[in-house]
Amino acid sequence: MKLTVVGGGSTYTPELIDGFARLRDTLPVEELVLVDPAAERLELVGGLARRIFAKQGHPGRITTTQDLDAGVDGADAVLLQLRVGGQAARQQDETWPLECGCVGQETTGAGGLAKALRTVPVVLDIAERVRRTNPDAWIIDFTNPVGIVTRALLKAGHKAVGLCNVAIGFQRKFARQLGVSPADVHLDHVGLNHLTWETGVRLGGPEGEDVLSKLLSEHGEAIAADLRLPRPVLERLGVVPSYYLRYFYAHDEVVRELGTKPSRAAEVAAMEAELLRMYGDPALDEKPELLAKRGGAYYSEAAVDLAAGLLGGGGSPYQVVNTLNRGTLPFLPxxxxxxxxxxxxPKGTTPLPVPAVDPLFAGLMANVTAYEDLALTAALHGGRERVFKALLAHPLVGQYAYAEGLTDRLIAHNREHLAWA
Structure with missing residues (x-):
């Protein structure tokens, strides 16, 4: 089995490598190729990846290349984890929206739209090259904004599934709080990427006992603290929202906070510099503890599980993925x-039936779905007016004066990445 990671020079990659090494019985990788245009980063990450495999006795071969076509040739699955524009672009996404009084964030709101506009054309080009080289390969997208990028891939007819680590993070936390194995926790997880709610927490599988009310009663304070939302809000909702819902439920509070502290992008950039320094140490043969603060917790377990399922080698029978609605939520296209x-x-993903969704959540999902449709149109075809309409439709923007100012700033900060600008 051959897997290729596009964006293999990312500081995330050792987390992925560690998972491949530990879970080799689930996903027996024979060859792993790390592809990245940044030669220096790729060399550092590739060296650590080989040492992790060697320490854990993994027999697979790890190679690195800057040649995308060579890297994806013969791959059974291609994982995408790239960041167009790097941390510098993220820094902009998290700052200029604040000038208009809107949330600055890398995956939602105006910053998320900027990332989508930069990313979708690049990902589609990569996918076309994968299809020319190996049309049977699965594409697993971890590149944000996952929902929009995955929709672009599926719209273009690619064999693609989107992956996020929010659900597996909740699964692990809830398992610890309940004193059970993560495999025993099945989430009733519903929504869009970075706009999701846990409407049930079941023990043993989709038909198991729902213990969500028990969790909220016994661990509500801890769950609320993790989400940085007041416990009474969770009690009134009766569900556990993803932490990204704080941008919607406490927008003005978040904007005030973001204006008084360094951006997350600045923190991550400093962290990445230190991680790369550590990766260059030839004595390091495991993922460092600092990596846990970088983000992407449990990404490796989720990626292994999904790849194993798609390639017929095992994995959990039910997994949280980003996939086509196909009537699962009747209020969405x-x-x-x-x-x-x-x-x-091996044939792909089939969503499980979802009970009727409360209008409180369905309404926001429908609103953001409409935005994502407009965002994808803007990413595919460009144009100031399309960007403006996408921003006007987003519930974190929603006013024409904000949308006008944000459109001007988005284009000004991203001209080098927008062929039409």
């Missing part, structure tokens, strides 16, 4: 990309 539990196998 069939071609919307939703994030739900699905059966995963």
């Amino acid at each position: 069939d071609d919307a990309v939703i994030e739900v539990q699905a059966a995963v196998g």
Whole structure:
């Protein structure tokens, strides 16, 4: 089995490598190729990756290359984890929206739209090259904004599934709080990427006992603290929202906070510099503890599980993925990309039935789905007016004066990445 990681020079990659090494019985990788245009980063990450495999006795071969076509040739699956524009672009995404009184964030709001506009054309080019080289390869997208990028891939007819680590993070936390194995926790997880709610927490599988009310009663304070939302809000909602919902439920509070502290991008850039320094140490043969603060917790377990399921080697029968709606949520278009539990196998993903969704959540999902449709149109075809309409539709923007100012700033800060600008 051959897997290729595009964006293999990312500081995330050792987390992925560690998972491949530990879970080799689930996903027996024979060859792993790390592809990245940044030669220096690729050399550092590739060296550590080989040492991790060697320490854990993994027999697989790890190679590195800057040649995308060579890297994806013969791959059974291609994982995408790239960041167009790097941390410098992220820094801009998190700052200029604040000038208009809107949330500055890398995956949602105006910053998320900027990332989508930079990313979708690049990802589609990569996918076309994968299809020319190996049309049977699965594409697993971890590149944000996952929902929009996955929708672009599926719209273009690629064999693609989107992956996020929010659900597996909740699964692990809830398992610890309940004193059970993560494998025993099944989430009733519904929404769009970075706009999701846990409407049930079941023990043993999709038909198991729902213990969500028990969790909220016994661990509500800890869950609320993790989400940085007041416990009474969770009690009134009756569900556990993803931490990204704080941008919607406490927008003005978040904007005030973001204006008084260094951006997350600045923190991550400093962290990345230190991680790369550590990766260059020939004595280092495991992922460093600092990597846990970088983000992407449990990404490796989720990626291994999904790849194993798609390639027929095992994995959990039900997994939270980003996939086509196809009637699962009747209030959304069939071609919307939703994030739900699905059966995963070599033929792809089939969403599990979802009970009727409370209008409190369905309304926001419908609003953001409309934005994502407009965002994808802007990413595919360009143009100031399309960017403006996408911003006007986003519930974190929603006013024409804000949308006008944000459109001007988005284009000004991203001209080098926008062919039409």
